[in-house]
Amino acid sequence: MLLVLTEEHREHLSMLPQVEPSVVGEFGRIALEFLRRGTSPKIYEGAARKLGVSVEAVQQGVEGLMFLLMESSKHTISEVDFMDSVLILGFGEELNQVLLQLYQDNKVQIRRILSQLIPSQPAFHQLEWRLDVQLASRSLRQRLVPTVTMRLMLSESEEGQRSTRVLQTDPSTLLHLISTLEAALAAVKTSHSRRILRNIK
Amino acid sequence: MRFRFCGDLDCPDWVLAEITTLAKMSSVKMKLLCGQVLKDLLGEGIDYDKIVKLTADAKFESGDIKASVAVLSFILSSAAKHDVDSESLSSELQQLGLPKEHASGLCKSYEDKHSALQDKLRETSLRLGRLDSVSWRVDYTLSSSELSEVNEPLIHLKLQKQGAESGCSETAAFSISADKFRVLLSELKQAQALMNTLQ
Numbered sequence: 282m283l284l285v286l287t288e289e290h291r292e293h294l295s296m297l298p299q300v301e302p303s304v305v306g307e308f309g310r311i312a313l314e315f316l317r318r319g320t321s322p323k324i325y326e327g328a329a330r331k332l333g334v335s336v337e338a339v340q341q342g343v344e345g346l347m348f349l350l351m352e353s354s355k356h357t358i359s360e361v362d363f364m365d366s367v368l369i370l371g372f373g374e375e376l377n378q379v380l381l382q383l384y385q386d387n388k389v390q391i392r393r394i395l396s397q398l399i400p401s402q403p404a405f406h407q408l409e410w411r412l413d414v415q416l417a418s419r420s421l422r423q424r425l426v427p428t429v430t431m432r433l434m435l436s437e438s439e440e441g442q443r444s445t446r447v448l449q450t451d452p453s454t455l456l457h458l459i460s461t462l463e464a465a466l467a468a469v470k471t472s473h474s475r476r477i478l479r480n481i482k
Numbered sequence: 483m484r485f486r487f488c489g490d491l492d493c494p495d496w497v498l499a500e501i502t503t504l505a506k507m508s509s510v511k512m513k514l515l516c517g518q519v520l521k522d523l524l525g526e527g528i529d530y531d532k533i534v535k536l537t538a539d540a541k542f543e544s545g546d547i548k549a550s551v552a553v554l555s556f557i558l559s560s561a562a563k564h565d566v567d568s569e570s571l572s573s574e575l576q577q578l579g580l581p582k583e584h585a586s587g588l589c590k591s592y593e594d595k596h597s598a599l600q601d602k603l604r605e606t607s608l609r610l611g612r613l614d615s616v617s618w619r620v621d622y623t624l625s626s627s628e629l630s631e632v633n634e635p636l637i638h639l640k641l642q643k644q645g646a647e648s649g650c651s652e653t654a655a656f657s658i659s660a661d662k663f664r665v666l667l668s669e670l671k672q673a674q675a676l677m678n679t680l681q
């Protein structure tokens with residue numbers, strides 16, 4: 282599929298042919314850092330001073346380049362499609378090659394960064410358990426009460442924060458829990474789910 | 483096929499697959515690798531460079547190295563978990579396809595560190611909070627704004643405990659009158675007597 286670039290985007294990218302291809306490579310690196318960590322005005326000012334253009338032009342060029350790379354990685358377009366989309370901008374052959382190289386080198390990384398932006402539910406990390414038997418308490422002796430205590434650790438979002446829940450149950454509830462979960466697992470093997478899974482594959 | 487070291491369950495498929503990878507190493511190197519994995523299980527940290535050197539002869543890629551470390555730590559920790567003796571472990575591993583020298587090397591290392599492993603596993607079992615320390619102070623109240631002659635002893639107790647999440651410690655400080663304290667002490671002594679009968 283071809284990327285459709287808006288007028289504004291094309292304007293922003295129009296400053297790229299005015300500089301040398303090595304500078305475009307440098308802009309590409311800045312654009313990737315932007316994706317990973319955000320950016321600072323100092324980098325733009327330094328580049329603007331060296332090239333003799335305005336800070337805004339540098340910023341627009343870098344952001345335009347970053348947006349181009351991001352859209353291409355998002356749709357994982359093939360090289361042919363990428364070249365066709367870039368040809369519309371009317372850049373020189375060398376510049377197109379530089380852009381293509383940038384895209385190919387960094388496609389995987391950009392996709393990985395983009396995948397971290399997907400909102401995620403807390404996910405299972407670990408379950409620790411212990412089996413205890415209560416023998417006596419202050420009010421009552423000669424008891425025999427088995428309990429299963431569990432600590433469920435979940436990982437929230439992406440920063441690796443862990444949330445912990447402590448649960449306690451008696452063995453009969455635990456058996457019920459196990460049979461419910463096994464029924465859930467068995468539901469994957471029914472013909473209905475198999476039919477759907479076959480169509481997704 | 484039920485295996486004792488898997489807790490009388492089937493052996494997981496990945497363990498079967500990685501045992502063939504382990505068999506590719508020489509048995510001497512595998513015994514050294516076991517030593518490293520045992521050190522890691524006992525909490526002494528793992529030296530990844532040494533492991534890379536040990537597996538360099540067998541030309542393992544990084545995925546193979548990680549897999550062999552994983553399968554060794556699974557075998558050793560679940561054998562300690564289910565308290566398997568080393569002869570049964572050796573025979574079960576040979577049934578799974580591990581060559582005899584490898585199995586006997588592994589079981590020798592396991593037997594040496596058997597009780598240390600079980601102690602470490604006991605320490606890391608789930609505990610919902612431990613008591614760190616108790617400090618106390620006995621005061622004697624002379625008088626107060628309500629009553630000019632009080633003349634009663636008072637005990638301050640401070641209990642320091644480690645919360646359910648590791649690394650957060652909580653403090654409970656309270657004061658208790660002499661009578662209540664006597665009740666508390668006798669109840670705790672009863673609980674201690676009960677615990678002693680179980681030993």
